[in-house]
Amino acid sequence: MIVNNAVETFTIRITLESDTTTRSKEEMKAVVRASRRLRSAARQHGVAKLDMGAPGSFLVARQSLGSSPFVSFSTKPRASPPPLPEPLVIDVDDKCKIEYIDVKPEDLSAATPTLVLIHGAPGTYRDFRHLIPLLKDRGVRVVGVNLPGFAGSTILDTTNYYDHISAFPSVQLTYKAMQGVLKASDNVFVLGHSFGGHAAVHFTGINADEQRINIKGLVLLAGAGHRPHQALSPRLNDFLWKMLRSGLPMIESTSKWLVRQLYIKSFKFPDSKLPDYFTAGIVRCATADFPLFARHLEKNRALPSFLAWAKDDALIEEEIFLDVSAVCHPGPRLAFKKGGHNVQKTKAAFLADELTDWMDNVVQGKEQSEVYSTNVEIHP
Known part of the structure; x- marks a missing residue:
């Protein structure tokens, strides 16, 4: 961006x-x-x-x-979370390697809620390091994935490097990689942060056609929307x-x-030593397909949804979150007065509780329109 x-x-x-x-x-x-x-x-x-x-x-x-006096990146230091596990790697058709982590709770079963985390542009699964251990402690399996071009998700077919790291093709490769990882899970939820929101919507949109993964819900945290945002x-x-x-x-x-x-x-992003980290980010932004995002969102209209954001987000204006919320299935809508763009960090404990409760309700088959609406709850 x-x-x-x-x-x-x-x-x-x-x-x-x-x-x-x-x-x-x-x-x-x-x-x-x-x-x-x-x-x-x-x-x-x-x-x-x-x-x-x-x-x-x-x-x-x-x-x-x-x-505007009411914007924030919320970069205040916090206690360091526990270390993440060593990553795993999948080769996708000799085009790229997809790097991911698989954090499993005790008593894992096919019915255990599994949350797939998709980062923004730029980003890695480490952007969720404050949220991951909290979800694990609450009995959630967490799969954090790096999209092609980020960290260890390296491109093998370098002749077509920029094609593979572009917005939609990168999700197609990731979806293919995740099929085997998630095949034993009956209750998969997909979460996207920032421009990862586009990726999450594309991921679930692909699945609406192919039905290779048992996806039960969509989560958007400070997610990009139908049109370019202010950043x-x-x-x-x-x-x-x-x-x-x-x-x-x-x-x-x-x-x-x-x-x-x-x-x-x-943007005040921390510098990164990862090769082409920022380049891959700008490519995803420049190749974002907003009409395709809208079509995939429409395909997911019946998919339970969970949206959260902060009113002081410095990168994406609240109107974009509300526009997306209006066309998603009823579910939790959480707006924080403060929290910045990275609510998965600044509001990690609160979100871990809310996400777990929501996923449990979906798994138990509770009718979402009876439990939730699209009304926005305001929190500190």
Whole structure:
């Protein structure tokens, strides 16, 4: 995601290789064209003012926060959760490896609620590390998955690298990988956080057609919705996406560097040493298929749903959560006054209780429209 109203003023210099004699004329011209277009795109969308400094460099400057006083990233330090188990890996048709963890409670059976966790863009299953042990303690099996391109979910078919890490194809690969993992589970629930909400809806949408997994419910935590939210600048994302696929190593590497800086400087994401972590994130955002999201959501209209978010989310406005809520099956609707974008961390204990109760109700066959509505409950 690229933010329209960024968090602070900052200046970033991208210094390209100093030895210009090693560059082809084609590459040099492409760099100049890219810098001009990037500057123009940024000005149009209020993301950054770009200016050219010395030859061979880009300047990204002056990002300002919007006037809203009620936004939060909620990054306050918390007690460290217990370590997660060692990951497992599945090879999917020699296209990619899918890395995941399988956290099993005591007395595991086919009837045990199984919750599949899908991270945002960027992200990994570690984004749920505060929630996972709490769910396990409440008798829930938790499967945390890394989508293709993130952490150990590496691409094997590198010729088609960008295709495999794109929004919908990455879910198709993940769905195929999870069929074997979840085949013995009678009660599977799929949870998506942030842009993982799109992935979760696609995952359940695929299953509505293929019926390979016993999915009983959909959970969206601060989930992306029917349209680009306030943290997205679609045209700039598209331009960076085109830079990545330019076929020119210098342009591609410059785009990767810029994307990383925007995430860590503007969004205040912690830096990551994982290869192409931020690149995979921007690709998922740039290739998001909003009409397909709407169609898959419609296919899931009868699927029990659970939605939660915070009113002070700095990335996604509440109207988007409410729009999605309106077309989902009745179920818990929890809005926190404070909690930021990462409610799976800031509200982990509360959500663990609510999720467990809801999944138990679904497993027991209780009619959701009798137990829940789509009315929103406000919590601190």
